[in-house]
Amino acid sequence: MEININEAVISLVVGDITKEKTDVIVNAANSGLRGGGGVDGAIHRAAGPSIMAECRQIGYCPAGQAVVTTAGNLQAKYVIHTVGPVYRGGTKGEDRLLESAYRESLEQAVRKKAASISFPAISAGVYGYPLREAARIALKTTIDFVKENQRIELVRFVLFSRDVYDAFEEELKKLV
Ligand code: ADP
16 A cells, blocks of 8 residues: 655555565564564674674664664665654553654664655564554654654565555554
8 A cells, every 4th residue: 555645755665674675674673782583683784793883882772762883795785774663552651652663664764865764663563562552653644744744755564474564454444
């Protein structure tokens, strides 16, 4: 599914984010920027060791924030590592932190003069965020951002399985 917001395109696809050709690929990292399982592990494996060296230099990223590295062997120009919240019942400010993770990633992309960016479903894996809620926050934050920022031309949500895609599609239909 694809929608237009002003001049920008927001697109939902099923796929592996490491194959993306957008200027930026967003990683769902942990605060220690140490790599790990899920999409984080996949991005580091595909990118090679240079971005892990940059992550070690940076050292830390709190939940809701984002840091930038180059993209090693990936086709993207940059990897933006953002840290989503671990879901602990929804009463610990998880919604604001997840919104901030998307917004800060988009801000960093604009700072790097990127025109296109790919996101995974941040916090929706091991971090346990309920899928529908995570999808709604991802899409709402992105739509609001591209309405205000002309530089971003393409935002792709690269979703690893059909059930994640279906959740994003249903939530996107509700928002437009
Ligand atoms: P978090 O710790 O933020 O929950 P995970 O990596 O556990 O992050 O999961 C986030 C989402 O990324 C999940 O929907 C998972 O299925 C998905 N995912 C895992 N590998 C990839 C990949 N190569 N490309 C895109 N999405 C992926």
